[in-house]
Amino acid sequence: MIEHVEYISLLIIPLFILFTVLYGTFKKVRVYDSFVAGAKEGPAIILNIFPYLLTIFVAIKGFQASGAFDYVRNAFYSVFAFLEIPIEAVSMAIVKPLSGSASTALFTDIVKTTGVESMATHMSAIIMGSAETTFYVLAVYLGSVSIKKTRYLVPVCLVSDFIGIVVAVAVVRWFF
Helix, strand or coil: CHHHHHHHHHHHHHHHHHHHHHHHHHCCCCHHHHHHHHHHHHHHHHHHHHHHHHHHHHHHHHHHHCCHHHHHHHHHHHHCHHHCCCHHHHHHHHHCCCCHHHHHHHHHHHHHHHCCCCHHHHHHHHHHHHCCCHHHHHHHHHHHCCCCCCCCHHHHHHHHHHHHHHHHHHHHHHHC
16 A cells, blocks of 8 residues: 555646646647746846845854754753653744754754654654744745735744744643
């Protein structure tokens, strides 16, 4: 059964591309020319979002290198100590909205140090799936279309991340 699922999963992308080409041909769209026209826009988009991505990366590295991350993590850990949330899960909750790759590396470290069946691993795994890399996504999407006035966007995104983290803690407490 697993072999069939793996085989089907390998075919999904090629079949989607084939479907797109056939559908475009059926609709009398010049598929190759449309693809090339879209590819021409790629470098311009990259140039538009690069300053936003660079800013996010520098801010994240500065946050970590300055020791502010450890201070914030310990502050949150002491505030929520009564909930008995592992400090590793607190670290994941702080890192996930900032960087997907950093949170993946942190999750790998959590699994290696605490074990697969630990409370920290379970909470971190659910946080990985329920929270978003908010600042990275906002930098890419808002930067690509040059939106400067975000007003409530960042607070709403952070509230949704917080809700995802609260749900992660509740789900782990309930099931594990």
